[in-house]
Amino acid sequence: MAFESLASRLQGAFDKLRGRGKIDETAVNEAMREVRLALLEADVNFKVVKEFIARVKERAVGQEVLKSLTPGQMVIKIVNEELTALMGGDVAKIAVANRPPTVVMMVGLQGAGKTTSTGKLAKHLQKQNRKPLLVAADIYRPAAIKQLQVLGEQIKAPVFSLGDQVSPVEIARQAIEHAKENHLDYVLIDTAGRLHIDEALMEELRQVREVAKPDEILLVVDAMTGQDAVNVAESFNQQLELTGVVLTKLDGDTRGGAALSVKAVTGKPIKFAAMGEKLDALEPFHPDRMASRILGMGDVLSLIEKAQEAVDTEKAKQMERQMRQGEFTFDMFLDSMQQMRNLGPLEDILGMLPGMNKLKGNMKVDEKQIGRVEAIVKSMTKAERANPDLLNASRRKRIAAGSGTSIQEVNRFIKQFEDMKKMMKQFTGMTDKIKKKQKKGGLKMPGMNFPFNFKPPFK
Amino acid sequence: MSFFSKLREAIVQKSEAVTQKFTDGLTKTRNLLVEKVEDLVRRYKKIDEDFFEELEEILITADVGVGTVMELIDELRGEVRRQKIENALDLQPILSEKLVALLKNEEADATSLQLEDGRLNVILFVGVNGVGKTTTIGKMAHMFKQQGKKVLLAAGDTFRAAAIEQLEVWGERVGVDVIKHQQGADPAAVIYDALQAAKSRGVDILLCDTAGRLQNKVNLMEELNKVYRVVQREVPGAPHEVLLVLDATTGQNALSQAKTFGQSAGVTGIVLTKLDGTAKGGIVIAIRNELKIPVKYVGLGERMDDLQPFDPEQFVHALFAGLIAEEAAETAKQQQE
Ligand SMILES: Nc1nc2c(ncn2[C@@H]2O[C@H](COP(=O)(O)OP(=O)(O)OP(=O)(O)O)[C@@H](O)[C@H]2O)c(=O)[nH]1
Ligand SMILES: Nc1nc2c(ncn2[C@@H]2O[C@H](COP(=O)(O)OP(=O)(O)OP(=O)(O)O)[C@@H](O)[C@H]2O)c(=O)[nH]1
Ligand SMILES: [Mg+2]
Ligand SMILES: [Mg+2]
Numbered sequence: 071m072a073f074e075s076l077a078s079r080l081q082g083a084f085d086k087l088r089g090r091g092k093i094d095e096t097a098v099n100e101a102m103r104e105v106r107l108a109l110l111e112a113d114v115n116f117k118v119v120k121e122f123i124a125r126v127k128e129r130a131v132g133q134e135v136l137k138s139l140t141p142g143q144m145v146i147k148i149v150n151e152e153l154t155a156l157m158g159g160d161v162a163k164i165a166v167a168n169r170p171p172t173v174v175m176m177v178g179l180q181g182a183g184k185t186t187s188t189g190k191l192a193k194h195l196q197k198q199n200r201k202p203l204l205v206a207a208d209i210y211r212p213a214a215i216k217q218l219q220v221l222g223e224q225i226k227a228p229v230f231s232l233g234d235q236v237s238p239v240e241i242a243r244q245a246i247e248h249a250k251e252n253h254l255d256y257v258l259i260d261t262a263g264r265l266h267i268d269e270a271l272m273e274e275l276r277q278v279r280e281v282a283k284p285d286e287i288l289l290v291v292d293a294m295t296g297q298d299a300v301n302v303a304e305s306f307n308q309q310l311e312l313t314g315v316v317l318t319k320l321d322g323d324t325r326g327g328a329a330l331s332v333k334a335v336t337g338k339p340i341k342f343a344a345m346g347e348k349l350d351a352l353e354p355f356h357p358d359r360m361a362s363r364i365l366g367m368g369d370v371l372s373l374i375e376k377a378q379e380a381v382d383t384e385k386a387k388q389m390e391r392q393m394r395q396g397e398f399t400f401d402m403f404l405d406s407m408q409q410m411r412n413l414g415p416l417e418d419i420l421g422m423l424p425g426m427n428k429l430k431g432n433m434k435v436d437e438k439q440i441g442r443v444e445a446i447v448k449s450m451t452k453a454e455r456a457n458p459d460l461l462n463a464s465r466r467k468r469i470a471a472g473s474g475t476s477i478q479e480v481n482r483f484i485k486q487f488e489d490m491k492k493m494m495k496q497f498t499g500m501t502d503k504i505k506k507k508q509k510k511g512g513l514k515m516p517g518m519n520f521p522f523n524f525k526p527p528f529k
Numbered sequence: 530m531s532f533f534s535k536l537r538e539a540i541v542q543k544s545e546a547v548t549q550k551f552t553d554g555l556t557k558t559r560n561l562l563v564e565k566v567e568d569l570v571r572r573y574k575k576i577d578e579d580f581f582e583e584l585e586e587i588l589i590t591a592d593v594g595v596g597t598v599m600e601l602i603d604e605l606r607g608e609v610r611r612q613k614i615e616n617a618l619d620l621q622p623i624l625s626e627k628l629v630a631l632l633k634n635e636e637a638d639a640t641s642l643q644l645e646d647g648r649l650n651v652i653l654f655v656g657v658n659g660v661g662k663t664t665t666i667g668k669m670a671h672m673f674k675q676q677g678k679k680v681l682l683a684a685g686d687t688f689r690a691a692a693i694e695q696l697e698v699w700g701e702r703v704g705v706d707v708i709k710h711q712q713g714a715d716p717a718a719v720i721y722d723a724l725q726a727a728k729s730r731g732v733d734i735l736l737c738d739t740a741g742r743l744q745n746k747v748n749l750m751e752e753l754n755k756v757y758r759v760v761q762r763e764v765p766g767a768p769h770e771v772l773l774v775l776d777a778t779t780g781q782n783a784l785s786q787a788k789t790f791g792q793s794a795g796v797t798g799i800v801l802t803k804l805d806g807t808a809k810g811g812i813v814i815a816i817r818n819e820l821k822i823p824v825k826y827v828g829l830g831e832r833m834d835d836l837q838p839f840d841p842e843q844f845v846h847a848l849f850a851g852l853i854a855e856e857a858a859e860t861a862k863q864q865q866e
Contacts, residue, residue: 111595113780116586180803180831181659181776185690210831212667212698213691220690220712265806292659296592296780296812319658322743324782347658347689 093144098130101145105365112325112364115300118334126152146365153361157333157340164195164341165285165313170255171203173246173282177275177310178290179302180263183318185214187290187344188260189221190352191316194342195256202227203254205245207278208262209234218260225349228254238262238274242282259284266305275310286313288341291332293320299328300335307336317355318344329360398491400447400455445473446483458484458491576609576617584624592780594815601627640825640839643769643797649727650734651760651767655753655794656774657786658741661802661828663692665774666736667699668828668836674703678733683723684709685716685756686740696738702833716740716752717759724763737768744789754793771796772825775812777804783812787820802828805835 102123109119130148166172174191176184185208192202204222206229208214215231222229230245242259249257259282264271279287289303289312306312315336317329320343329340340355447455449472454460461469461484470477581602588598605624614620644650652669654662666682673680682700684707686692693709700707708723720737727735739756742749760768773796775783790796801813804827813824824839 107595110589111781113782116590120586179778179806181661183659211695212702213695216694217689217691224690267806292776292778294657294776294779294782296778296783297590298592298778302778319743321746322657322782323745323785324780327780 093130093133095131098127098145101130102127105145105149108366109327109330109364112327112366113294113296113299113331114327114364115297115331115334118300118331121334122152122156122330150358150361150365153330153364154358157329157355157357157360164191167285171246171249171257172255172286173257173259173284174286174288175259175261175275175279175282175284176288176290176316177261177306177312178263179265179292180211182263182290182292183316183344184208184263184290185217185221185260186347186349187288187316187318187342187352188218188258189225189227189349190344191342192222192227192256192258193225193349194352196225196227200256201254202256202258203245203249203252204229205241205257205259206231207238207241207245207259209236209238209241210262214260214262221349228252239277239281242278246282257282266302266309272309279310287311288314288316289332289336289338290316290318291328293317293326293328294322294324295328297331299331303332304335307338312336312338314339314341316340316342316344321345321351325364325366326360327364330364400450400458400487403487404444404447404455442473442475442479443483446470446475446480449473458487575615576620580617581606588811591811592815593811594781594784594819597815597818600818640798640823642825644734645769646733649732649764649767650769651724651727651737651764652734652770652772653737653739653757653760653768653794654772654774654800655739655790655796656741657743657776660741660774660776660779661800662686662741662774663695663699663738664831665772665800665802665826665828665836666696666738667703668833669826670699670705670736671703671833672836673734674705679731680705681723681727681730681732681735682707683720683735683737685720685723685738687712687714687716687719688740692738692740699833717755720756721759721763724760728764744786744793750789750793753790757794768795770798770825772798772800773822774800774802775816777801777812778806779812781815784815784819787816787822791820791822796822798823798825800824800826800828801839805829 105126106119106123109122110116114122126145126149129152130145133144133148164172164174176188176191178184188204192204195202204218204227206215206218208218215234219229219231230241230248232241232244238261245259246257249255259278261275261278262271264275266272287310289306291299291303295302303312303315315332315338317326317332317340320326332338333340340357340360343353343355343360345351345353446469449469450461454465454469466480466484467477470480473480584605585598585602588601589595593601604627605620608614608623609620614623642652654666656662663686670680670682680703682696682705684693684696686696687710690712693707693712697707697709708719708726710719710722716739723735723737726732737756737760739753740749742753744750757768757771771794773787773790773794775786779786787796787799799813799816799822801824816822816824827837827839829835829837
């Protein structure tokens with residue numbers, strides 16, 4: 071099941087539509103078929119997908135296409151904006167009660183990550199000079215209390231427990247008293263995992279809420295959850311009135327469509343993204359990044375942010391101009407290589423690109439190899455760099471000797487360079503693809519075509 | 530004999546009643562699939578684009594993999610064309626048959642565990658975080674204990690807070706010993722010790738817990754592979770089973786899990802947990818279809834007897850109970866006339 075990136079899948083559909091001034095219904099329908107599939111593959115609930123598609127269609131039909139974009143790209147721009155808007159909300163703002171302590175209840179299905187997230191949240195609060203109390207209100211799961219105690223120890227936060235023979239309601243009541251007496255300003259209640267259809271246990275949560283009067287009830291949701299996320303979220307929300315969501319296990323390779331589903335059915339903001347098992351792996355939720363992740367467009371946004379800092383715009387502009395004229399020289403190759411280097415470790419960059427995450431392992435981007443390529447180019451004369459046709463056998467031999475590589479390596483590289491050059495000619499579309507990610511009138515990233523299509527020349 | 534009569538017979542011949550628990554656990558799935566399919570067929574007298582689109586959605590909602598669904602729909606379109614089917618009702622048996630075919634294991638005994646008397650059997654449990662590995666080990670230890678087997682547990686999760694204690698509680702509940710090291714110890718070393726202990730104590734079955742890990746973490750998968758190799762080295766022919774524990778609420782990512790764990794740890798079967806809640810058994814269809822790894826057990830709750838062997842025919846029966854009952858009634862009516 072190759073999750074082809076939406077961007078590349080749409081390319082075909084959109085090529086046909088190029089050059090139209092307005093987005094007509096056929097264009098939109100065609101694009102929406104692909105968008106729908108992409109969302110379903112990402113586990114967005116089908117009902118949510120349906121409503122979403124309808125809204126985007128309405129907005130897209132008849133839209134003027136921005137000058138720099140093709141109609142298809144315009145549609146994707148709208149899709150991305152709508153997705154981001156839908157998932158937006160109060161980010162990472164945790165409630166503060168007028169009179170401390172602020173009480174937070176963590177709820178959710180079994181194994182979602184409640185206990186771990188409770189520990190993470192405590193650490194997060196400690197960094198803001200808060201004094202959280204962890205409350206062990208899971209009296210069912212084997213060693214649940216011990217688990218919370220171990221986490222508390224790791225961050226030196228107090229853990230309140232009455233063992234597993236006292237009801238969670240009583241534990242919550244006494245914990246809040248304890249917090250007041252000890253001037254602890256946050257009470258984080260870790261509850262046992264339960265099914266939304268388990269009436270007895272859901273009733274228990276209602277009773278805890280009754281007593282604890284929490285300022286926040288956070289639903290902890292596993293990012294890998296499938297279609298059922300809507301039922302779980304809707305049900306928890308109806309029975310408890312959630313105030314927000316924590317999305318866990320985002321360090322995995324799931325597309326995380328559950329984020330959209332949960333937000334859509336509850337209307338409650340996703341406040342945090344949990345990205346690992348360690349206690350510092352809690353981050354504010356970024357709707358825009360989540361949108362491109364769900365769409366399978368990689369974390370292009372982060373890349374653009376990085377690129378903005380690193381790319382020498384003047385050079386890039388010049389390069390783009392040349393490329394548009396079908397020109398691609400070894401010098402340009404070297405330049406773009408250096409610019410890429412400035413972006414940071416290659417593997418990081420590749421990881422952010424659509425479809426590249428999968429490849430990453432296989433590709434084993436080897437900085438050493440890239441160094442060899444650089445050496446080869448640097449061993450060429452100015453004339454050779456500008457005009458690859460000059461590179462006959464004796465020149466190649468000289469270059470190999472000069473760069474400390476073998477003639478085979480030089481040959482392979484030149485062959486691949488020629489291939490790239492051929493590809494470059496078809497790349498005009500790629501520049502546009504990046505532009506569509508740019509905010510209105512925002513940064514320009516010409517010349518970034520090359521890194522997006524970079525393939526290591528050697529195996 | 531119609532397809533459903535055949536199926537019914539196959540189930541009756543098995544002579545074991547479909548366990549109530551199993552049926553209950555799958556009610557939701559059945560409702561989802563069957564009722565919606567029935568509803569769909571009733572509403573769409575004619576087969577058109579909308580019909581296929583809605584059918585697609587029904588299947589996707591049950592978490593049947595998108596790829597599998599698309600394939601299935603394509604096949605159905607083909608059938609419709611070939612057999613010139615116009616009425617949606619006529620398509621229903623074909624659709625059901627195709628779903629059943631996707632669920633059935635090729636070999637009848639693929640669901641049973643590869644265990645033998647008179648030797649040390651080693652079962653390794655692997656999977657992503659929080660799916661139910663440790664709990665399943667507790668349940669399975671209980672099951673084997675009841676069968677009179679000598680069971681030992683290995684606390685191979687040295688990473689997660691209180692993972693060792695959790696397994697120990699299960700050990701006490703069930704009445705079996707646990708071999709453990711400190712938190713933070715090398716998991717391969719724990720497993721090594723457990724293997725030696727199992728050998729010297731003449732244990733029948735050793736159940737090895739491992740830490741949850743996401744399949745895209747290369748170093749953690751490498752660590753797991755090391756555990757796997759230790760087992761291979763210490764006991765010829767072992768591990769006899771490597772069970773991938775999957776959470777039934779998981780969506781499409783389950784396929785990626787099965788694929789990657791299959792590569793790093795030679796998965797031989799799947800335990801599908803948490804089927805008591807939302808019972809999207811649909812993922813099983815996708816896994817069977819795309820990866821050919823058999824589901825061997827299902828988890829239906831948090832208590833020690835909430836584990837059932839996966840029986841594809843029962844599963845299918847539960848899935849299509851409504852349809853089968855209906856057809857039976859119809860046949861009876863026809864015979865009366
Ligand atoms: N990779 C990763 N693992 C996580 C994350 N959050 C939690 N986990 C792991 O998921 C597993 C379950 O986490 P818990 O915190 O025990 O989940 P829970 O919801 O408290 O579970 P129950 O109390 O049994 O319902 C553990 O192995 C955690 O280490 C995350 O963001 N990323
Ligand atoms: N409802 C239900 N809950 C289950 C089932 N199996 C396990 N659980 C619950 O799911 C949660 C996680 O189970 P664990 O056995 O700790 O999962 P794990 O895979 O060992 O987790 P890590 O070691 O943290 O990766 C616990 O609260 C279990 O009680 C099941 O079949 N049904
Ligand atoms: Mg917990
Ligand atoms: Mg475990």
